[in-house]
Amino acid sequence: MPIIQRMSEDVFSRIAAGEVVERPASILKELIENSLDAGALRIDVEAEEAGKKILRVSDDGGGMDAEDCRLCLERHATSKIHALEDLESLSTFGFRGEALAAVAAVSRVSVTSALKGAKEGWTVEAEAGRIVKSSPAPAIRGTAISVRDLFFNTPARLKFLKSEEFERGRLLSVIEEAALANPETAFFFKSEGKNRLSLEALCNKESAGTERIVSVLGESLAQNLLVAERETADLRLKIVLSAPGALLNNRRFQYWFVNRRPVEARILQQALYRAYTPLRLQGRHPLVVGYLELDPAAFDVNVHPAKREIRFRNEREIFDLVLRSVSDALAKAHSPGPLLRPDLTEYRVENNFSSEPAFVADAPSAKVEPEARTALLPFSSSATSSLHKTDGHPHWFTPPYRYLGQIERSYLIFEAAGGLFVLDQHAASECVLFERYGESLLSGRILSERLILPISVSLPASAASRVLDQKDRLLELGFEVEALGKGAVQVLSTPPLLQKEKDVQEAVQKLAEDFGEARLALNDIRRKTLSTIACKAAVKAHDPLGEKEALALLDDLSHAQEPQSCPHGRPTMIALSRGELARRFGRPGAPPLKGE
Ligand code: ADP
Ligand code: MG
Numbered sequence: 001m002p003i004i005q006r007m008s009e010d011v012f013s014r015i016a017a018g019e020v021v022e023r024p025a026s027i028l029k030e031l032i033e034n035s036l037d038a039g040a041l042r043i044d045v046e047a048e049e050a051g052k053k054i055l056r057v058s059d060d061g062g063g064m065d066a067e068d069c070r071l072c073l074e075r076h077a078t079s080k081i082h083a084l085e086d087l088e089s090l091s092t093f094g095f096r097g098e099a100l101a102a103v104a105a106v107s108r109v110s111v112t113s114a115l116k117g118a119k120e121g122w123t124v125e126a127e128a129g130r131i132v133k134s135s136p137a138p139a140i141r142g143t144a145i146s147v148r149d150l151f152f153n154t155p156a157r158l159k160f161l162k163s164e165e166f167e168r169g170r171l172l173s174v175i176e177e178a179a180l181a182n183p184e185t186a187f188f189f190k191s192e193g194k195n196r197l198s199l200e201a202l203c204n205k206e207s208a209g210t211e212r213i214v215s216v217l218g219e220s221l222a223q224n225l226l227v228a229e230r231e232t233a234d235l236r237l238k239i240v241l242s243a244p245g246a247l248l249n250n251r252r253f254q255y256w257f258v259n260r261r262p263v264e265a266r267i268l269q270q271a272l273y274r275a276y277t278p279l280r281l282q283g284r285h286p287l288v289v290g291y292l293e294l295d296p297a298a299f300d301v302n303v304h305p306a307k308r309e310i311r312f313r314n315e316r317e318i319f320d321l322v323l324r325s326v327s328d329a330l331a332k333a334h335s336p337g338p339l340l341r342p343d344l345t346e347y348r349v350e351n352n353f354s355s356e357p358a359f360v361a362d363a364p365s366a367k368v369e370p371e372a373r374t375a376l377l378p379f380s381s382s383a384t385s386s387l388h389k390t391d392g393h394p395h396w397f398t399p400p401y402r403y404l405g406q407i408e409r410s411y412l413i414f415e416a417a418g419g420l421f422v423l424d425q426h427a428a429s430e431c432v433l434f435e436r437y438g439e440s441l442l443s444g445r446i447l448s449e450r451l452i453l454p455i456s457v458s459l460p461a462s463a464a465s466r467v468l469d470q471k472d473r474l475l476e477l478g479f480e481v482e483a484l485g486k487g488a489v490q491v492l493s494t495p496p497l498l499q500k501e502k503d504v505q506e507a508v509q510k511l512a513e514d515f516g517e518a519r520l521a522l523n524d525i526r527r528k529t530l531s532t533i534a535c536k537a538a539v540k541a542h543d544p545l546g547e548k549e550a551l552a553l554l555d556d557l558s559h560a561q562e563p564q565s566c567p568h569g570r571p572t573m574i575a576l577s578r579g580e581l582a583r584r585f586g587r588p589g590a591p592p593l594k595g596e
Contacts, residue, residue: 010129014153020103024170025167027150032175033094033099034094034145035061036182037092040142042060043059043187044058044059045175047168051147063115073109101129106128107148108126109148110145111144128152169462180212181257185201197461220459221509230324239289240288243333244330253288259296271318271323292318402414409542409544410542425545428557428563433533449494451492464489473526478494480494
C-alpha cells in the first residue's frame with residue numbers, strides 16, 4: 001500500500017484557494033481586476049458585514065455568454081492566455097484563470113452576465129466550487145458577481161478575519177488603489193447600506209490622473225505635489241510626489257502602478273528615496289503616486305500568486321530613470337519649504353544609502369520613529385523613575401539654573417552648579433505635555449473645547465473610516481470627530497491646547513495613519529492619540545523662546561515622571577557635568593573615563 005496518495009480535487013482546490021483568497025479585500029481585488037479586464041467604465045461594489053457575508057461587484061464591461069459563465073468558475077479557465085508565448089505580451093490583470101475558481105471553492109458564488117447587445121443573459125450559482133444552478137436570466141449590462149458566506153466551508157479561515165471596520169478599511173484601500181490607476185472608470189462603494197465612496201469617471205485625458213489623485217487622497221494630502229514625467233522609446237513614466245517641504249511622517253501614501261497594476265517593487269522605492277536623500281529628514285516620507293507604462297515583456301508579474309511583486313528585466317535602467325526624473329522634479333521645485341533649509345534641521349538628516357552600488361543598498365529603513373516609550377505612564381504600571389534621578393540620565397545638577405540661551409533655534413542651554421545641560425525644546429515640551437495629558441486622562445479631567453468653526457480634514461476614504469471607527473475613544477481624549485461626506489472628517493471639539501487649524505489637521509492625518517496598522521489595543525490607541533496631541537501642541541523646533549519660557553519648560557521637564565525621552569523615544573536633554581568638562585579638557589584631577 002503506497003503512503004503517497006493523490007489529493008482529492010476538493011482538498012486541493014481549497015488549499016489553492018488559500019493563496020488567492022485571504023480576506024474579502026483579496027476577493028475584491030480579483031473581481032475588480034476582472035471587471036477592468038472586461039473594459040468596465042463603471043464598477044459598483046456592495047458589501048454586507050464588510051464583505052464577510054456578501055460582496056457584490058457589478059460592472060458594465062463586455063460580459064460573458066452562457067458557456068463562459070459556466071466555464072469561468074473552473075480552475076485554469078481563462079480567456080486571457082492560450083499559449084505560453086501569450087505571457088510575454090500580457091496586457092490584462094488576470095491570466096491564471098484561478099481567481100474565480102478559488103473564490104468559488106470557499107464561498108457561495110453567483111455569476112450573472114450578458115454579452116453586449118444580447119437579448120438574454122445567463123446566471124450560474126456555485127457552492128463550495130460545485131455548480132448548483134445554471135439558467136437563462138434577463139440580460140443585464142455587463143457582469144454581476146456576488147460572493148456570499150465567505151469561508152462557510154472552511155471555518156478555521158473565518159477566524160482569521162478581523163473586525164468589520166478593519167476589513168472594510170481593506171476593501172476601501174483596494175478600491176482606492178484601483179481608482180488611482182483607472183481614472184476613466186467610475187467607482188462606487190456601498191457597505192451596510194451606506195454609500196462610502198463615489199468616484200465619478202474622469203474623461204479628460206490630460207487632467208484625469210491628477211483629478212483622481214485629489215478625489216481619492218483628499219485635498220489636504222494632495223497639496224504641494226510635484227509631477228515628474230519622462231518618456232523614452234520603450235517606457236512612459238509619471239510620478240506625482242510631495243514637494244520637499246511637504247513630506248509626511250509616514251509611508252502610508254505610496255503607490256506604484258506598472259501598466260496600471262498596483263505593484264511593490266523595491267527598485268522603485270529605492271530610487272525614490274535615493275532622490276530625496278539630500279532633502280529628507282528622518283521620519284519624513286514622500287507621498288507618491290507613480291505610474292509606469294512599458295512593454296509587458298519588460299517585466300515579470302508571475303513571481304507571486306497575488307501578482308503584487310514584480311521584477312523588471314532591466315532593473316538598473318528603471319532605477320536610473322526613476323532616480324533622474326524624481327531628482328529633476330525636486331530640483332526644479334523652487335522655494336523649498338522650511339524643512340529643507342539646512343539651518344532649520346529639526347531632526348537628524350537620514351542617509352541610509354552608501355554611495356555605491358546604488359541599487360543593492362538596503363531598502364529605505366523600515367524604522368519610522370523609534371517607539372521607545374512603549375510602556376508609558378500612565379498606561380503602564382512601571383512608574384519607576386523618581387523625579388530627580390541621580391543614577392544615569394538625566395542629571396539635573398543643582399539649582400539655581402541659569403539660562404544661557406538658544407542655539408540652532410532648537411536647543412536651550414542652561415548652566416547649574418554641577419555642570420550644563422542642553423534641552424531639545426520640541427522633545428522636552430512634547431514629553432511634558434504627553435505626561436500632563438496622560439495624567440488628566442487618568443483622573444478623568446480631559447478637557448475638550450468646542451471649536452467656533454469646525455475644522456474639516458479631507459482624507460482618503462479608507463483613512464477617514466479608520467479615524468471614525470475610533471470616534472468614541474477619540475472623544476474620551478478630547479477630540480470630537482464626525483463624518484463629513486464620504487472622504488472627510490470634521491473636527492468639532494479639540495483639547496484646548498490644539499486649536500490651530502493646521503495642527504488639528506495634521507493631528508488627524510497622523511491618527512489616520514497610526515490607526516491603519518493592524519488592530520490596535522485600547523492602550524495603543526490612547527498612547528498614539530496622546531503623543532500626537534502632545535506633538536502638535538508642543539513648542540516647535542524654531543519657535544523662538546524667551547528666558548521665562550525656557551526656565552518654565554526646564555522646570556516642567558525636571559518634574560516629569562520620565563523626563564529622559566519624548567513619546568517617540570528621542571532624548572529630551574543632554575547633560576555635561578563639570579567633571580566631564582574637566583576631563584575633556586585634560587585638567588589634572590579630573591575623574592577618569594568610565595571603564596578606564
Ligand atoms: P483570469 O482573470 O486569470 O482569467 P479569473 O478566474 O479571474 O481568471 O476569471 C476567469 C475568466 O472569467 C476570465 O478570463 C474572463 O474571461 C471571465 N470573467 C471573469 N470576470 C468577468 C467579468 N467581470 N466580465 C467579463 N468576463 C469575466
Ligand atoms: Mg481574474
